[in-house]
Amino acid sequence: xxxxxxxxxxxxxxxxxxxxxxxxxxxxxxxxxxxxxxxxxxxxxxxxxxxxxxxxxxxxxxxxxxxxxxxxxxxxxxxxxxxxxxxxxxxxxxxxxxxxxxxxxxxxxxxxxxxxxxxxxxxxxxxxxxxxxxxxxxxxxxxxxxxxxxxxxxxxxxxxxxxxxxxxxxxxxxxxxxxxxxxxxxxxxxxxxxxxxxxxxxxxxxxxxxxxxxxxxxxxxxxxxxxxxxxxxxxxxxxxxxxxxxxxxxxxxxxxxxxxxxxxxxxxxxxxxxxxxxxxxxxxxxxxxxxxxxxxxxxxxxxxxxxxxxxx
Numbered sequence: 001x002x003x004x005x006x007x008x009x010x011x012x013x014x015x016x017x018x019x020x021x022x023x024x025x026x027x028x029x030x031x032x033x034x035x036x037x038x039x040x041x042x043x044x045x046x047x048x049x050x051x052x053x054x055x056x057x058x059x060x061x062x063x064x065x066x067x068x069x070x071x072x073x074x075x076x077x078x079x080x081x082x083x084x085x086x087x088x089x090x091x092x093x094x095x096x097x098x099x100x101x102x103x104x105x106x107x108x109x110x111x112x113x114x115x116x117x118x119x120x121x122x123x124x125x126x127x128x129x130x131x132x133x134x135x136x137x138x139x140x141x142x143x144x145x146x147x148x149x150x151x152x153x154x155x156x157x158x159x160x161x162x163x164x165x166x167x168x169x170x171x172x173x174x175x176x177x178x179x180x181x182x183x184x185x186x187x188x189x190x191x192x193x194x195x196x197x198x199x200x201x202x203x204x205x206x207x208x209x210x211x212x213x214x215x216x217x218x219x220x221x222x223x224x225x226x227x228x229x230x231x232x233x234x235x236x237x238x239x240x241x242x243x244x245x246x247x248x249x250x251x252x253x254x255x256x257x258x259x260x261x262x263x264x265x266x267x268x269x270x271x272x273x274x275x276x277x278x279x280x281x282x283x284x285x286x287x288x289x290x291x292x293x294x295x296x297x298x299x300x301x302x303x304x305x306x307x308x309x310x311x312x
Contacts, residue, residue: 018062019069020101023079023109023199026094026167027086029157030123031113031181037081039192041247043204045076052082056094061101077201086112086163088156095166107171109199114287115181116298117158117280118273118307124154126264144268155279161286168290178287180297266310273304 025036037051049068058064072078085094102108115123125147129140140147148154157163160178168176177198184191189206196204267273277300284296291297 018066018101019072019078020065020105021069021080021108022077023111024085024098025079025081025083025111025113027083027112028114028120028160028163029083029087030120030127031083031115032184033081033083033113035188036111036113036184038247039188039209040079040081040195040204043201045201046204047072047076047078049080052084053080054082054084055080056082056085056097056101057090061097065101077199079199086157086160086167088153088163091163092166095170098167099170102171107175110167110171110176111195111198112160112164112176112178113181113184114160114178114297116300116303117160117284118276118300118303120181121154121158121276122264122267122307124157130262142265144265145272155276158280159283161283161290164287164290173290178291267307270304270308273307277301277304 025033027033034051037048040046041048047069053064053068055061055064055068068080069078082094084090098108114120122144125140125144126142128136128151129142129147130136138151140151164176164178177195179191179194188209189204192204192209196202268276281300284298284300288294288296
């Protein structure tokens with residue numbers, strides 16, 4: 001998909017024609033987007049840049065997308081996987097940028113992975129609170145009650161209908177495919193078959209799906225120290241070194257060199273879980289309404305009991 005861009009002095013990298021992604025996997029955070037990215041990466045007829053390239057959040061989204069799709073084969077499909085596009089606040093900005101870029105063009109296919117919202121919230125809290133330096137800019141602690149008070153994004157990111165609203169407004173309900181994280185993990189190949197049909201791909205190679213491996217899970221996940229984060233975030237490394245390292249080698253080095261995250265804490269007490277459930281039930285109902293379904297995607301009362309019992 002190509003869109004015309006007029007070069008300006010303020011954006012010298014802009015080009016007359018920019019190839020826009022055919023699909024965008026827009027979230028949600030801690031719902032399996034890293035695993036989805038790895039399942040899609042290397043599939044024939046599909047081109048993906050680095051995960052979370054955040055092109056739509058750049059000062060010049062068209063120029064950022066031009067850099068992402070530079071070198072993509074002329075045939076086949078292109079896509080971007082970026083859960084930041086449905087984070088609170090960033091969702092409005094990303095959807096507005098996409099709406100402008102795709103104006104008059106075929107709407108992108110939007111893929112959204114959604115996890116039982118309380119479990120997603122707890123995973124989000126564990127993920128950020130165990131980060132160091134720039135990975136935890138607000139200094140989120142492992143105290144869940146304090147974090148819920150000081151970091152409203154923990155709950156707001158789990159309000160899926162609200163996060164999807166600007167995207168549906170921009171591109172219509174028919175452009176959106178919502179998939180349950182639980183169904184995806186239970187049947188990776190089957191879920192990828194649904195995605196292939198949705199984006200217009202002839203079919204993915206099941207042999208390339210490492211169904212036994214889940215990426216970026218909270219258990220034993222490597223954590224970048226401030227020193228390593230400075231190296232990994234360095235523009236020279238990201239532009240010149242990282243592209244030369246096969247993703248498998250990057251995984252190996254990360255696993256060998258970085259410390260592991262501490263174990264996930266025990267779940268909060270049943271009363272706190274019930275409070276979270278009551279807070280999130282209206283959005284779960286709104287999501288069902290958006291999808292035209294009579295039943296909610298999750299029974300939050302049952303989720304409370306499962307989490308309180310310490311079940312996975």
